[in-house]
Amino acid sequence: MNILIIDGQGGGVGRQLVENIKKSFSEHTITAVGTNALATQAMLKAGADRTATGENAVIVGCRTADIIIGPIGIVIADSLWGEITPNMALAVGQSTAVRILLPMNLCCNYIAGVDRINTSAIIDDCIIKIREILSKKS
Secondary structure, eight states: OEEEEEEOTTOHHHHHHHHHHHHHOTTSEEEEEESSHHHHHHHHHTTOSEEEESHHHHHHHHHHOSEEEEEGGGGSTTHHHHTSOHHHHHHHHHOSSEEEEEOOOOTTOOOTTOTTOOHHHHHHHHHHHHHHHHHHHO
């Protein structure tokens, strides 16, 4: 399975995702795409198998991904302070991959009910969902 992680800004969420997914699902390929070099570097240091940066990398990655994971902003054009282009959001939204979107209240996007949930709990839930998806596919 090809697991695509998309993150921007400093790549902190992407770094945590790579670390946790790598521990739990080391046999699967983790491709990490940053919307900028800093985010990509953070995910590379965390142990991603493949990394790339920028709009075209997101578009190409979405074509071959089985699972796409990232903050909810990856499907909202101009989110992450403008780092998600309309083409990136479209590629994620039109991909045939299963999308696991992390509810983050950032960059003028408010997700109701998320204020009481910390990032660790969100990532733990993401790992549980990946396990469910992988068990259905095998």
